[in-house]
Amino acid sequence: MMAPDRRVLLNPGPVTTTDTVKRAQVVSDTCPREREFRDLMGRVRDHLIGVVEGGSEYVAVIFESSGTGAVEACISSVVPRDRKLLILSNGGYGDRMAEIGQAYELDVLQYRIPWGRPLDKKSIECLLQRHRGQVSHVALVHHETTTGMLNDLAEFTRLAHEYNAEVVVDAISSYAGLPIGIAELGVDYLVGSSSKCLQAMPGLSFVICRREHVEGQPRGGPRSYYLDLYSQHRFFEEQSGVRFTAPVQAFCALDQALIEFFEETGAGRHRRYLRNHTEMVEGLRRLGFRFLLPPEQRSCLMIAVIEPTNPAYSYDEMHDYMRSRGFVIYPERYSAPGAFRLANMGEIEARDIRAFLRALEAFLEEKSLGGDLYEAH
Numbered sequence: 001m002m003a004p005d006r007r008v009l010l011n012p013g014p015v016t017t018t019d020t021v022k023r024a025q026v027v028s029d030t031c032p033r034e035r036e037f038r039d040l041m042g043r044v045r046d047h048l049i050g051v052v053e054g055g056s057e058y059v060a061v062i063f064e065s066s067g068t069g070a071v072e073a074c075i076s077s078v079v080p081r082d083r084k085l086l087i088l089s090n091g092g093y094g095d096r097m098a099e100i101g102q103a104y105e106l107d108v109l110q111y112r113i114p115w116g117r118p119l120d121k122k123s124i125e126c127l128l129q130r131h132r133g134q135v136s137h138v139a140l141v142h143h144e145t146t147t148g149m150l151n152d153l154a155e156f157t158r159l160a161h162e163y164n165a166e167v168v169v170d171a172i173s174s175y176a177g178l179p180i181g182i183a184e185l186g187v188d189y190l191v192g193s194s195s196k197c198l199q200a201m202p203g204l205s206f207v208i209c210r211r212e213h214v215e216g217q218p219r220g221g222p223r224s225y226y227l228d229l230y231s232q233h234r235f236f237e238e239q240s241g242v243r244f245t246a247p248v249q250a251f252c253a254l255d256q257a258l259i260e261f262f263e264e265t266g267a268g269r270h271r272r273y274l275r276n277h278t279e280m281v282e283g284l285r286r287l288g289f290r291f292l293l294p295p296e297q298r299s300c301l302m303i304a305v306i307e308p309t310n311p312a313y314s315y316d317e318m319h320d321y322m323r324s325r326g327f328v329i330y331p332e333r334y335s336a337p338g339a340f341r342l343a344n345m346g347e348i349e350a351r352d353i354r355a356f357l358r359a360l361e362a363f364l365e366e367k368s369l370g371g372d373l374y375e376a377h
């Protein structure tokens with residue numbers, strides 16, 4: 001089988017994958033209840049925990065959904081009826097967690113600051129003090145993909161635990177891209193998905209959580225029939241499978257992607273992403289672009305670029321020009337206001353970034369934009 005044309009996706013998921021991951025989907029028609037496939041699912045579950053260095057005290061509960069499904073399953077399942085969920089939000093995905101909580105009519109306490117501002121530990125601690133004994137869970141986004149900001153997982157996990165709250169982390173865009181030691185950090189629930197730094201196909205998401213939290217008496221929900229963390233876990237333990245029709249091909253791709261993750265190693269992948277990030281940021285700066293966040297707040301997985309103000313600039317023209325050359329960039333409307341984003345996830349090498357920058361430079365020259373992107377004419 002010929003591999004389809006390679007595209008360099010600079011949108012934050014789904015990402016550019018290897019041909020071996022793409023090809024892993026082409027399998028004989030498979031009944032997911034057969035032994036062979038149940039073995040594959042078991043291996044995937046173990047590997048998912050291994051990526052974040054968890055031990056047997058952790059389990060991986062997989063859902064047949066995009067990342068949001070697992071966030072929703074977690075939030076709607078774990079918060080007890082008479083307790084509060086504190087959500088720390090400094091971007092679009094933090095806001096989304098609050099919307100999920102509200103959709104289930106949970107008692108949501110939202111610490112909300114403008115997109116792109118760092119979480120302030122003091123004010124969060126004040127909130128926890130004011131609601132002492134009432135907050136059962138603190139939820140936050142590790143890497144806020146809408147701005148590229150990295151929130152401090154260790155600091156806020158510690159803080160939540162000091163106030164006897166468990167922590168729910170949306171690590172969808174950082175999982176497998178940044179080193180995360182779930183056991184060392186003591187994170188209670190960590191959510192990831194197949195289609196970002198894991199470099200597999202979209203369609204699967206998962207919660208990695210402490211075994212004791214999903215075994216025994218459920219403490220909160222379930223509040224949803226389909227997105228029920230406890231039943232999904234129990235079914236896996238008893239039947240080695242998911243409760244509903246498994247997306248077989250997505251699982252096969254994920255299995256292969258996990259094997260490739262361990263071949264590259266977590267440290268190796270992180271180094272490759274760091275190299276690409278440095279190449280990208282230096283290249284963009286050279287071309288005259290400015291960035292939304294200062295360097296110390298940025299992750300290496302995403303760069304939010306301030307939209308040029310020069311009237312000769314048009315995002316759509318830039319998008320189409322780059323798209324016709326095999327590079328896909330991501331529009332402002334899904335980003336912090338006044339910025340567009342370039343993700344750094346997936347099977348991309350430094351030479352792809354250099355080729356991207358050359359094409360971008362050619363576009364700017366064609367539009368006579370070189371050097372004064374932010375000047376009004």
Ligand SMILES: *Cc1c(COP(=O)(O)O)cnc(C)c1O
Nearest residue numbers: 066067068093143145170172173
């Ligand atoms: C991509 C992403 C999600 C989930 O998005 P889906 O479209 O449901 O896959 C959630 N949180 C973060 C931080 C993300 O980057």
